[in-house]
Amino acid sequence: MPPIEKTNLGSSAYYYSQTLIFKHNYTVTATFMKIIKAFITLSLTAVLVWALQTQFGPIPPLGKFLNPATGFWQNAENKRIISQRELKLPGLQDEVTIKYDEHRVPHIFAKNEHDLYYAQGYVTATDRLWQMDIQTRSASGRLAEVVGAKALETDRYHRRIGMVYGAENSLRAMLQDPKTRLAIEAYTDGINAYVHNLNVRDYPIEYKLLNYKPEEWKPINCAFLLKLMSETLSGGSDEFLMTNTLNKFGTAVTQDLFPDHNFQEDPIIPKGTPWNFKALPVPPVSASFKAQMAANGKPAGKVEGIGSNNWAVAGSKTASGYPILANDPHLRLSFPSIWYQIQLSAPGINVYGVSLPGAPMIIIGYNDKISWGVTNTDADVLDWYQIKFKDAGKNQYWHNNQWNNVTRRTEVIHVRGEQPVTEKVIYTHYGPVVFEDSVSKRSNPNLPAGAALRWIAHDGSNDLKTFYLLNRSKNYTDYRKALTLYTAPAQNFIFASAGKDIAITPNGKFPLKFADQGKFILDGTDKANDWQGWIPAEQNPTVKNPPRGFVSSANQSLTDKTYPYYINWQFGPYQRGTRINTRLAAMNRITVDSMRLLQTDNYSITARDILPTLIAQIDTSKLDRNQLKALDILKQWDKRYDANSIGASIFDAWWRKVYNLTWKDEFGDEKANLQWPSRDRTIKMLLTQPRAKWFDDSNTPGVETAEDIVSTAFNQSVNELSVKHGRPGLGWQWGKIRPTSIDHLAALKGFGTGNFESGGSSNIVNAIHEGAGPSWRMVVQMGPSVKGYGVFPGGESGNPGSFYYTDMLQTWKEGQLNELLYLRSAEEKSERIKSVTILKKNDKK
């Protein structure tokens, strides 16, 4: 029946259409859901990838850093070294052979000077690229570019003290000389040959952590490296504190507490050494000598513990009959190591030693005819001048009875993630006005006008030429000639030769000054305060083959009072120097090993000088058990700062306490901005002026004497030690109480050594003091066939993922030295050579 059929049909159609609608609805919903799901998962993926590619604060982009293809896993070096390698590099003139010994020290054999320094640049970059980058960034005020605003103040300081200005001047001087020009340009090309071929995965790990890229090396970076050394070694100044001290206590007290010559002295140039020259007239003392400091800002203070030892003994005192030279420069220790060992050989040169990553040539080392080393001289080559500006515009300043125009130097500091900061630094004829109010306003609104900095590091100087010549020197005459070209940072250059000469010369370009010029802030309006010329280089203090049979230096005073020129009012204390001199005088038939033992000598001259006096002040009837025990230990102590010494811990704490209790009441803490009298002056007072008013604690009604201070100090320090370390015993050992550690340059946890126990201290020959100490120990036996020994606390590689990152550390800790491999020629066979790299010129254009 049609209707039914129809109905049926209709019902079926209805059903079908309903299904379609339903299905359509279902499809729309499902499709929508699918899009949503796809959208959400896609977005999540995108966000995740973005987050892993982005740096959050100090955390590196995790995907970039952790992925095994280009991230840090790629920096893990294989223990096995490829024994033969050949590289084709652009710009080489000939073939270069590089032999690596078991410590990965490269021994470079080139056929010409260009290739020699090219190869030095190449291998140094291979091992130390990031260190070179970060150090030049630090020197040139470009840290904020990679680490952001937190480094802005450091950058600003470096810009404002004129580091860039000084480096530019020095670069000009270095490029004027054809020899150093060739070396610097070839060295730069060598570094860049490495940089240009660098894959992302090969970037040193620190680039990956800090999330930035290596950049091309520029010749000026070599100058920055040397300026950084100048800053470390001659960039400190006490003038601000000294001026405050002068203002507070007056001239008489200041001259009494801060004398120009120490109570105990043992100068570098032996007392009585005659001066064989006609001295220039010394400039007259200026009328405005006593300057007032009304400035803001505080220049970096001097750091104790940055000093060094060197000595050379004549053949008459050695077992072999030939001189032996020893040197250990003390610096803040870090990873990657400060120094980079290398042998450089080409026609006319074959030298071994340590270089500074970022500068060509060898700074401390030897060849088969001579050896040389350096310690810091600490000459006063940095002075502050109070500037009187005409008005708030600061366009003119008063000097030599007239208004003079200033110039302004623009320094643009790029800051990662922020707008660049522009500094306009005022320059006078002295140099930059470092802390000017436009800067200081940010930290302190009440600051008046600033002071200008006159600093030797601003002067154009070609110090590399000195090292160029020393690397090739054959005898004493060559050594002297090389030294005359040197400017800064002033160093005590020690020398020994196969020709059996020994010598030492505190050397640098020294301004000709009246006595104490620059001890305090100088009046910048008075022309008589300007540097009035220079001490002629050949009149720098020097001594050759003195009768005592040795020469030495340990940052102490340079000469006795007969030297006609003023170089500085204060030098390092005498203790290290006198220990070295006493030992050397007593020693005969000296060997390399006895020199090594002297380098690691822990004997305390301070303890020798004052411990009996300290102990004599103690009334034993008033001591408790711990104090009696401690006193007993001290009485038996051998005066050595060995790692397991308990006496050293007690003495050290006691002496520090005596020093603090003596001066703190009058000179206050750091905020008081006063200079504290030296250890030497305190010792003099303790030994010869026990009733001095300074011993009286001004915070108590009674009148204290040295005896009271010493006794109180003893009780307090023993009590403090007991609280921290229990009863006197093994827990009091010096190595435990004063742990040492060597940190990574960027203070990255896990990349340094962590704490370890060690002997030594500042003012001990073995000057390991917290994170500072002997950054390179070297002993060289001169003779028909020179033999060198040396070690630094670290390794050749700067890569924490290398087996050569810390491989020499243990030897250093043990006070041992490695025999250095000095190859006579590229052909010389040695079992110690583990791999060879041949550099060939790349003919492809």
Added chain:
Amino acid sequence: MLFVLLLIFSLAASYVFPWWIVAIIAFVASLLMANRAGHAFGSGFLAIFLAWLVLSLFKSMPNEHQLAERVAQLFGLPHWTLLLLITCIIGGLVSGLSALSGFYVKQVFMPSTVKQ
């Protein structure tokens, strides 16, 4: 199959392209081959987890894990294996998520899967 393909491609591509290439590989492979959401994510995650494990160990074992140990300390982790685990999980997550999104994108453009 998806897993094997992802493993091979990510191992091969990682030395030439940036690390996030694994996301693209996982996305495309999944777009073509995944048949279930779980399958896509699982294969994506496991393949890169494994690939990164192999690649990391390939560098770290001859190094006696010295660097991994130092970096683990830097990140405050007690042992370098945790660093390895984090590395592999991060790789796995990126790849797994990307594979999952590849599967869902495929779903959008595929004809309806509802059986008639």
